[in-house]
Amino acid sequence: EIVMTQSPATLSVSPGERATLFCRASQSVGSNLAWYQQKAGQPPRLLISGASTRATGIPARFSGSGSETEFTLTISSLQSEDFAVYYCQQYYDWPPWTFGHGTQVEIK
Amino acid sequence: QVQLQESGPGLVKPSQTLSLTCTVSGGSVTSGGYYGSWIRQHPGKGLEWIGNIYYSGTTFYNPSLKSRVTISVDTSKNQFSLKLTSVTAADTAMYYCARSPPCTTACQYYFDYWGQGTLVTVSS
Numbered sequence: 501e502i503v504m505t506q507s508p509a510t511l512s513v514s515p516g517e518r519a520t521l522f523c524r525a526s527q528s529v530g531s532n533l534a535w536y537q538q539k540a541g542q543p544p545r546l547l548i549s550g551a552s553t554r555a556t557g558i559p560a561r562f563s564g565s566g567s568e569t570e571f572t573l574t575i576s577s578l579q580s581e582d583f584a585v586y587y588c589q590q591y592y593d594w595p596p597w598t599f600g601h602g603t604q605v606e607i608k
Numbered sequence: 609q610v611q612l613q614e615s616g617p618g619l620v621k622p623s624q625t626l627s628l629t630c631t632v633s634g635g636s637v638t639s640g641g642y643y644g645s646w647i648r649q650h651p652g653k654g655l656e657w658i659g660n661i662y663y664s665g666t667t668f669y670n671p672s673l674k675s676r677v678t679i680s681v682d683t684s685k686n687q688f689s690l691k692l693t694s695v696t697a698a699d700t701a702m703y704y705c706a707r708s709p710p711c712t713t714a715c716q717y718y719f720d721y722w723g724q725g726t727l728v729t730v731s732s
Contacts, residue, residue: 501671505609519720532716534719536719542724543722543724543725544719546654546718549714549716549718553649555720565649587655589655589718589719591716593716594668594717595657595668595669596670596672597657597717597718598657599655599657600652600654602654
């Protein structure tokens with residue numbers, strides 16, 4: 501099973517600032533990496549697939565990069581609605597498809 | 609617009625079977641060829657993929673739950689279902705159904721549509 505490790509666990513950022521979230525895979529997953537945003541009381545929402553392809557309707561301030569074992573989600577200028585928990589997920593080696601434990605982005 | 613909706617009991621007794629159904633609207637489970645998954649989230653925790661099913665009936669399960677899980681599909685009702693046997697308090701979680709995008713030249717197993725989730729509590 502591929503283990504996904506996200507860092508940091510919590511990220512404190514001021515509105516308007518850039519946020520950078522990291523996800524590391526225990527073995528190569530190529531570009532088979534997705535990012536999700538989850539707000540309290542809501543299901544996860546797909547942000548990024550293929551490590552860098554934004555899902556339909558996702559603002560351009562969200563960008564993904566990386567490959568193999570190291571991935572990054574960048575939010576260029578945090579808006580109030582962006583404070584949430586973010587998860588990465590690998591879909592290269594299965595079953596199971598695995599998620600990271602999440603990064604909570606909170607208001608500084 | 610594809611929508612998924614979970615349904616089923618919110619309270620299950622220990623040792624009994626948890627049964628949930630996911631109803632898909634805005635698209636047929638048979639058209640496009642995609643996998644429907646069950647994913648759970650323990651209170652305050654991360655996401656755990658339970659298993660998935662293709663409209664043809666092909667299934668994949670998380671090895672950690674495989675001995676207790678059955679996922680089935682009812683194409684006539686546009687639904688897929690989860691059964692988890694011999695539940696314990698450790699199975700208390702929010703259960704989501706989700707869809708992976710339609711398979712084209714290959715299948716991509718991320719999740720582009722999610723249901724709102726249903727909280728299942730295991731307690732006597």
